[in-house]
Amino acid sequence: MGWIFVASLVAALVLVHKPLGDYMHRVYTTTKHNVVERFLYRLLGVQPDAEQRWGVYARGVLAFSVISLLVLFGLQRLQDKLFLSLGFDPVPDHIAWNTAVSFVTNTNWQAYSGESTMGHLVQMSGLAVQNFVSAAVGMAVAITLVRGFARKGSDTLGNFWVDLVRGTIRILLPIAFVGALVLVAGGLVQNFVGPHEITALTGGTQNLTGGPVASQEVIKELGTNGGGFYNTNAAHPFENATSWTNWFEIVLILLIPFALPRTFGKMVGQVRQGYAILAVMGIIALASVTLTNVFELGGNATVPQAVGAAMEGKDVRFGVANSATFAAATTLTSTGAVNSFHDSYTPFGGMMTLFNMMLGEVAPGGVGAGLYGMLVLAVITVFVAGLMVGRTPEYLGKKIGSREIKLASMYFLVTPILVLVGTSVAMGNEAGLAAMLNTGPHGFSEILYAFTSASNNNGSAFGGVTVNTPWYDVALGLCMLLGRFLPIIFVLALAGSLARQKPVPESAGTLPTHRPQFVGMVVGVTIILVALTFLPALALGPLAEGLL
């Protein structure tokens, strides 16, 4: 049944991407502001029609994020003094730092157990708000890069505050509202009650916390955030009740990332360029989903082979295939929500989730982040391919010169360096090693996964590592912070440099970037670059574990 699940997902996305992509194009290009927006601009003291240079835009992104970080940190540290704390204590400082960074960077790595640490106020006015705005920031940055390609000889790139507000109010909120209703109908919880003590079937007692779960759940997936209301995330029945909600949540995860290429194509005036990018994302995603399913259904340990699949760590509600597909979707995007325990996956199945994140989460990636990551890869591909056709490389009429290559190179250097240096430091220091619960290659994979997930702003965990220690909270927090904002700065600088250029007219000597040839080449460059970077690490982890 696994393939029907995947096929229906693909069908749903194919159906939705066009109207949604066109709608987002209108949202980001219209000159009109609605009443709520005008009110917000007045409140923020923003002149919505003032265009910004890339530096000003970047300062807006950073200023907003720093303020968000401080507010979130404060809310957690002071939660006992505020309302709706459910009687929880202030969150310890290292966890508060880690969590604040995690939610501001759209990572949603959770070093805490949601239902037993955070009150409703922190969950709703802190975490849920960040789920919206951190996603809107990602989309704003992506749209800005697209404007860099679309604009001709322009110094400015739009207005960050307008992009932020519009992304939140016109795109995320309406979809989230409808999505939440669907999820409640599908059986998810939405209330304000505190922990209930109930008696289980066997006679023991269990604490169940209710709360605004459905509303949190919908934006967690839609904004590719991944931070669950409950510790067990989307494996918890209140978060993901049935196989049907499971399907719907995957659609929510992939919805915006797969629609943005259409928006990109519309904005640069060549829809086919958007489809080329979509094709690259689609090919990698399908290959990854297929391989994860194959590895999980094949299983290479004795027991899984006996029962025909690796069921350990997966919920019977979903089964192997639908868990594997969810795992691929959540790591291909920067979501990091989980409905199964990735740690229990077969070595190669687990490696696929790692590899998905190592790709830089570009297929289709986080909301916005996926598109700008993919466009940077396209720029690098164009550079090498462009040289091979004997011209100064150009993409969408913009020349890829030394400044563009410098920024694109710095972009793709950031996350691999964070992952490898972070992992390496953890493996070479007492505090890092002390948190390991497993030995051998699998133990190492768990550390590698933690740093890969944090640096790429995914947020899912392999498990098996005690990550709520001060050392890991600080180290992973740094990885999340640098892994989010350094690339954003480079992308915005790249956008600025592209927007300033006047486009070169297309001719027969121009490398066509909408044909299967180019699509294939971007896929190849993406996979080869990642494979070459991470092969030594993968060899000592999942490969050593899986190759017997």
Add this chain to the structure above:
Amino acid sequence: MTTQLVEAPEQTPGQKKNGRVGGGLLDPKQMLRSLPDALKKLNPGTLWRNPVMLIVEIGAAFTTVLAVLDPSFFAWAIVVWLWLTVVFANLAEAVAEGRGKAQAATLRKAKTDTMARRQTGELIPAPELRQNDIVVVEAGEIIPGDGDVIEGIASVDESAITGESAPVIRESGGDRSAVTGGTKVLSDKITVQITQKPGESFIDRMIALVEGADRQKTPNEIALNILLAALTIIFLVATVTMQPLAIWAKSQNPGIPDSLALTGDGVSGIVLISLLVCLIPTTIGALLSAIGIAGMDRLVQRNVLAMSGRAVEAAGDVSTLLLDKTGTITLGNRQAGEFVPAAGVSEQELAEAAQLSSLADETPEGRSIVVFAKERYGLREREPGALSHAEWVPFTAQTRMSGVNLDGREVRKGAATAVMKWVRDNGGHPTGQVGGLVDAISASGGTPLVVAEKGRVLGVIHLKDVVKAGMRERFDEMRRMGIRTVMITGDNPLTAKAIADEAGVDDFLAEATPEDKLALIRKEQEGGRLVAMTGDGTNDAPALAQSDVGVAMNTGTSAAKEAGNMVDLDSNPTKLIEIVEIGKQLLITRGALTTFSIANDIAKYFAIIPAMFAAVYPGLDALNIMRLASPQSAILSAVIFNALVIIALIPLALRGVRYRPSSASKLLSRNLYVYGLGGIVAPFIGIKIIDLLIQFLPGMS
């Protein structure tokens, strides 16, 4: 009716018959000759410009220390091959420079110290000449510096710089006034006004250029260097961060004995450096500067001097070519293309009369009539002397016709009005039909010449511009490469259109003034296009300076040569097309070798990773798909392959990859197959072969 009377334009040296851009051959002796230079380049002070190779050198030095402290055959073998990697890279650069040095030596011979004579007769050494000094040069003397002839006319031997032994005429005024220092006056006497600054003569610049002394990196080269540096950083991080993981992996399996590659202290320094050197893009890093030097050199071999590498690279990006009609698209002179007889006259009769009237006509047009009559109508050429009692009537500006009186027969040919008048004066009555023929030929852009006998008009000769052979095919190629060709001519739009259609150019600019030309260039550049043009006159200078690639003819004025960024010593405007191809080839070679270099890494991982870790995790031996004999031989094979591939690719770097004009898609497909797929497969085979050979060496098992 179009007939091409002329042989195909001569092949320029270096251009192969199949139309592809060729390069010089690589002389193996040159490698040996360049070896001392290659060793000198090991100096880190010069190597720092090439960060990839500098890292290899540091690695080589580091492993040398390790091998001294803990000697083994394996360690020393790695040390030797790492040093060889650096030497091979230097060798590539030295060989590329060596070719230029030979050229420079020849040029220096031309730069002997001469004495200059002022008009007053005072003699001063040539290096003391200042701009605007005036000197007199007589037959047999060497011109002391670059300048313009301001008085007189002389034949000059310019073989010292052009290699062409036939003397050229240099005269005051007009577009042939420039003379170059170091060339020799063969006849007559000229007065020259010096235009160069001391020490900045054309020859000085040529020497500097061919030697690559002030070679600056071009924009694409800089961008590529950044990408290579980024890749180097990635691989540096990937290798260095592997160490703690390796130590931990070893500690997890304490029972396993230490191997040469992996001990309790991690991967041994020698193996770690080997992996790093194999992964960083050494192939392209080693050959990058050689490719650039060789690209300039290929131009020099075609007698084109590029004043900057930037111009060569821009040539590859050109999207609009401005070509002068005369001399570039058409032959310099108009030629007979058709005989149109008047009513009642046979073509044969007209041809015979036309030939007869032109036998003594030594102008190119007159010669072309004789040739056309012979080729088309089989009329044997008769020597004017053979017709003993012929009375030749020469062309004069007054009569505007020429002809012959032979045995009482009078034949004339010339401008329509003059000949018609002559006919009428002799009692004839030219019909209106002839007038119609004349007008039709004029309208189609040709020049009509009327042929008449005493008292009657025989017909009209159609003189046309003759498009050079093969131009249409070349313009088709250009179009496939995405380059628009624009013909520039002083003709009227009608004539211009006729020739443009015949030659197959995309567009034309008729009745062009220098201002029009400049305006056209600006307009193209406004739209983001890069423009290339050739020019020789002083009035071309602004347009040459404005264009992205401006090729000045060596026969042209100093102003033109100063304004352009390339000089064609052969003064052949058609060469612009070759220059574009060389520019493209330069970029393609860089891209192809970069792809090859990165694709190579896949095989090297498959060799080295199992060699390092299969002892700890035996499962990883599955990655040893080449079935290399032992960890030592696997690592050494990868390092040897990595070094040898540099030597193997030097000829390709110097020659440039094969280039045929075609669309971007086709070019990319081909290069991806050859250098992408080839780059993945080749090292698997190469490393396996090396492993088969070296596994019997001591210390390899």
